[in-house]
Amino acid sequence: GALVYQYPRRTICKSGTSMRMECQAVGFQATSVAWYRQSPQKTFELIALSTVNSAIKYEQNFTQEKFPISHPNLSFSSMTVLNAYLEDRGLYLCGARDMGGPDTQYFGPGTRLLVL
Amino acid sequence: LAKTTQPPSMEAYEGQEVNVSCSHTNIATSEYIYWYRQVPHQGPQFIIQGYKDYVVNEVASLFISADRKLSTLSLPWVSLRDAAVYYCIVTDMNTGGLSGKLTFGEGTQVTVIS
Numbered sequence: 001g002a003l004v005y006q007y008p009r010r011t012i013c014k015s016g017t018s019m020r021m022e023c024q025a026v027g028f029q030a031t032s033v034a035w036y037r038q039s040p041q042k043t044f045e046l047i048a049l050s051t052v053n054s055a056i057k058y059e060q061n062f063t064q065e066k067f068p069i070s071h072p073n074l075s076f077s078s079m080t081v082l083n084a085y086l087e088d089r090g091l092y093l094c095g096a097r098d099m100g101g102p103d104t105q106y107f108g109p110g111t112r113l114l115v116l
Numbered sequence: 117l118a119k120t121t122q123p124p125s126m127e128a129y130e131g132q133e134v135n136v137s138c139s140h141t142n143i144a145t146s147e148y149i150y151w152y153r154q155v156p157h158q159g160p161q162f163i164i165q166g167y168k169d170y171v172v173n174e175v176a177s178l179f180i181s182a183d184r185k186l187s188t189l190s191l192p193w194v195s196l197r198d199a200a201v202y203y204c205i206v207t208d209m210n211t212g213g214l215s216g217k218l219t220f221g222e223g224t225q226v227t228v229i230s
Contacts, residue, residue: 044220107159
């Protein structure tokens with residue numbers, strides 16, 4: 001079956017430091033990978049969408065300078081949160097779409113970021 | 117993109133059928149209806165999708181009104197494992213499908229009572 005792994009599951013960083021999180025698609029090829037942030041209040045924000053053979057598209061209020069993303073192949077993506085501050089805390093979710101499967105998006109369990 | 121409206125919460129006893137409604141009065145002809153659910157400490161899980169009429173899979177069934185402005189997710193014989201936040205998402209195939217952008221609303225918290 002199609003699975004999405006995210007690593008780490010939980011991380012703590014000091015204010016002003018950076019942390020990198022990874023997303024791995026297993027059992028399928030991810031034509032697109034979307035990174036979301038779910039706030040402590042449970043609201044979702046789309047950070048950026050990375051599609052194979054296209055430039056990464058960032059949503060308003062999110063920039064490549066703050067959230068650089070790498071999507072080197074159809075099974076792996078990583079995102080870094082640079083200069084993390086309190087407002088960056090939350091659950092970072094990776095959603096990957098299966099190129100050859102049904103039109104659905106598979107999500108990983110998320111990386112929970114706590115900023116001290 | 118059409119906005120969706122769901123009840124904030126619902127309760128049901130184990131073994132009952134749960135019907136979660138979603139209003140999407142401004143749905144466009146190009147848009148499909150997706151349902152996801154999220155349990156604590158996990159990412160959203162796809163349940164079902166549909167365009168019109170009635171869709172069923174091994175997990176749930178989805179009824180869509182004739183004018184497509186209302187959909188109802190039906191969960192038969194709920195168990196404690198079905199307790200989650202259920203999200204109704206309306207998006208067109210170009211954004212939610214092929215490109216992968218989904219817009220989550222507030223969702224419906226379904227509580228299952230043993």
